[in-house]
Amino acid sequence: MGKLLIEGGCKLKGKINVSGFKNAAVAIIPATILAGDKCIIENLPNIEDVHVLKRILTQLGGNVSFDHEQKLMKADTSKIEDCFASYEMAKELRASYYLLGASLGRFKKARVSFPGGCNIGSRPIDQHIKGFEALGAKVQIEHGIIHVEAEELKGAEIYLDVASVGATINIMMAACRATGKTIIENAAKEPHIVDVANFLNAMGADVRGAGTDVIKIHGVDEMHGCTYSVIPDQIEAGTFMIMAASTGGDVIIDNIIPKHLEPITAKLREMGLEIEEYGESLRVVGKEKLKKANIKTLVYPGFPTDLQQPISALLTQAEGTSIITETIYEGRFKYVDELKRMGAQIKVEGNVAIIQGVERLSGTEVAATDLRAGAALVIAGLMADGVTQIDNIHYIDRGYESIEKKLLSLGAKIKRVE
Ligand SMILES: CC(=O)N[C@H]1[C@@H](OP(=O)(O)OP(=O)(O)OC[C@H]2O[C@@H](n3ccc(=O)[nH]c3=O)[C@H](O)[C@@H]2O)O[C@H](CO)[C@@H](O)[C@@H]1O
Numbered sequence: 484m485g486k487l488l489i490e491g492g493c494k495l496k497g498k499i500n501v502s503g504f505k506n507a508a509v510a511i512i513p514a515t516i517l518a519g520d521k522c523i524i525e526n527l528p529n530i531e532d533v534h535v536l537k538r539i540l541t542q543l544g545g546n547v548s549f550d551h552e553q554k555l556m557k558a559d560t561s562k563i564e565d566c567f568a569s570y571e572m573a574k575e576l577r578a579s580y581y582l583l584g585a586s587l588g589r590f591k592k593a594r595v596s597f598p599g600g601c602n603i604g605s606r607p608i609d610q611h612i613k614g615f616e617a618l619g620a621k622v623q624i625e626h627g628i629i630h631v632e633a634e635e636l637k638g639a640e641i642y643l644d645v646a647s648v649g650a651t652i653n654i655m656m657a658a659c660r661a662t663g664k665t666i667i668e669n670a671a672k673e674p675h676i677v678d679v680a681n682f683l684n685a686m687g688a689d690v691r692g693a694g695t696d697v698i699k700i701h702g703v704d705e706m707h708g709c710t711y712s713v714i715p716d717q718i719e720a721g722t723f724m725i726m727a728a729s730t731g732g733d734v735i736i737d738n739i740i741p742k743h744l745e746p747i748t749a750k751l752r753e754m755g756l757e758i759e760e761y762g763e764s765l766r767v768v769g770k771e772k773l774k775k776a777n778i779k780t781l782v783y784p785g786f787p788t789d790l791q792q793p794i795s796a797l798l799t800q801a802e803g804t805s806i807i808t809e810t811i812y813e814g815r816f817k818y819v820d821e822l823k824r825m826g827a828q829i830k831v832e833g834n835v836a837i838i839q840g841v842e843r844l845s846g847t848e849v850a851a852t853d854l855r856a857g858a859a860l861v862i863a864g865l866m867a868d869g870v871t872q873i874d875n876i877h878y879i880d881r882g883y884e885s886i887e888k889k890l891l892s893l894g895a896k897i898k899r900v901e
């Protein structure tokens with residue numbers, strides 16, 4: 484299994500291009516099932532989650548190709564006749580749950596094993612199920628498989644108890660093919676909800692209000708193929724902003740939507756960093772000394788939970804005591820023990836981490852416990868004295884495209900060893 488070796492202390496300098504948004508891509512690929520036709524998806528990130536979904540669609544009977552250089556997927560789902568995603572298929576990623584909504588919409592039934600994804604706390608899918616049932620589906624769970632089936636899907640009003648990203652997208656997909664109007668209240672508002680809604684509309688759906696907490700979907704009789712380009716990855720962009728900050732570097736982060744990064748930009752400015760925003764890029768100029776910050780993860784437009792681990796790594800080097808409150812996932816502090824092995828001073832009490840800034844981290848052998856924990860360890864390695872060896876990098880490969888190549892182009896001393 485691969486490892487990353489990082490020699491810390493290099494100031495990152497130069498420009499990197501942000502890839503397509505993982506969390507939009509992993510919904511858009513299953514959503515092609517709704518078209519039952521040929522879709523061309525551009526600006527897809529070349530990451531493991533996308534490769535896994537390509538394999539799943541192919542196993543279901545789709546004709547799918549992915550050009551890694553062009554970042555372009557051609558997916559023809561016309562030959563898929565129903566959807567059974569076994570444990571072996573679904574365990575690889577969280578987004579396998581989107582096969583439920585898309586297949587329920589098109590075939591009025593689906594069978595999908597419980598989804599995998601990062602182990603960052605309990606990740607129930609009760610709101611997805613509540614939505615499917617409201618649309619008229621029967622949902623049964625047997626031997627770890629979720630069976631959803633409906634005679635007919637009928638539009639409904641659904642109030643989500645929590646503004647869940649996955650439930651919002653899953654219900655939106657199924658409702659595209661229900662009769663009449665569906666209203667999702669307390670819907671999630673993350674940028675990828677808007678991107679998926681735009682993709683559904685490009686396939687002939689009628690989804691309005693995405694990006695607000697009320698989404699209205701008028702069911703349509705038919706959907707069709709389309710060509711669509713995925714938005715830039717908010718979380719990858721935020722991670723590189725933090726990497727630039729961690730090394731006192733000077734980095735231009737290109738191919739982004741600055742609006743999506745506002746919660747991160749605001750926090751980094753509070754910590755003393757200089758950030759210049761342009762139309763589709765921004766420049767982060769690092770500082771020798773960083774100020775402490777208090778951060779609470781919240782749904783969009785709050786500070787994203789997916790950047791809690793990376794920014795915590797950065798705060799280990801800030802002056803004074805920073806407080807992180809994680810409100811989305813109670814288990815998202817597993818990486819703290821690894822950072823402590825590098826000399827970080829962090830105390831976790833329930834959903835709060837108290838970080839006391841230290842002069843220097845020191846490189847050692849550490850292991851990623853999940854995707855963003857992996858990113859946090861890369862950041863720690865960039866800042867640390869000596870060499871940091873990161874194991875379990877398959878987690879990082881799930882969501883970051885060629886992380887070591889992008890960092891090498893910025894002057895980092897990093898190498899992948901098998
Ligand atoms: C593939 C993908 O897009 N993953 C993202 C998605 O995950 P995911 O879609 O799994 O996250 P949700 O937005 O659904 O979860 C948010 C919160 O709601 C709770 N909940 C969720 C569903 C449900 O039926 N019942 C329930 O109680 C969860 O336990 C969690 O506390 O959004 C998360 C929150 O921004 C991100 O960290 C993940 O990177």
Ligand SMILES: C=C(OP(=O)(O)O)C(=O)O
Pocket residue numbers: 576577578599600601602603789854855882
């Ligand atoms: C938690 C994440 O991913 P997933 O939901 O796919 O596990 C993430 O992207 O940080």
